[in-house]
Amino acid sequence: MRLVCFGRSQSYHHPNLTNQHEKLITMPATTSEIIASTVYLEDKYNPCVLTVSHLCGILHHHGINYTSDSKKSQLSSLFEKHITQNRAQLLRDRNTLNICEASNTGITDGVTGELISERDVSDRRMHIMAC
Numbered sequence: 001m002r003l004v005c006f007g008r009s010q011s012y013h014h015p016n017l018t019n020q021h022e023k024l025i026t027m028p029a030t031t032s033e034i035i036a037s038t039v040y041l042e043d044k045y046n047p048c049v050l051t052v053s054h055l056c057g058i059l060h061h062h063g064i065n066y067t068s069d070s071k072k073s074q075l076s077s078l079f080e081k082h083i084t085q086n087r088a089q090l091l092r093d094r095n096t097l098n099i100c101e102a103s104n105t106g107i108t109d110g111v112t113g114e115l116i117s118e119r120d121v122s123d124r125r126m127h128i129m130a131c
Contacts, residue, residue: 031057047079
């Protein structure tokens with residue numbers, strides 16, 4: 001039984017099986033893969049298909065507090081209350097993050113105090129190699 005609607009497939013070769021009898025094993029997705037895919041933010045997603053570990057990871061990712069002795073039903077309830085109810089906002093926030101671009105503007109060198117954006121990339125590499 002698969003716990004989520006996606007996973008990683010990998011070939012498994014048993015010494016007693018020929019190539020024509022090769023088995024494919026589907027590995028369940030990790031919490032990181034579930035979060036990255038945003039599958040849990042789909043409309044009418046059922047949190048009961050997730051493991052306790054996945055639920056804890058998703059709740060933690062979104063900054064939702066829960067006790068360490070929480071049962072799956074309690075975690076599912078928190079998921080419904082905080083994730084499902086705010087699904088549209090979480091998707092908007094996610095899309096905003098996806099269009100952001102990293103920059104070195106305003107970052108200073110910890111040793112010299114010089115703005116890094118004023119340096120050439122090759123200068124930075126030389127400085128690191130000299131240390």
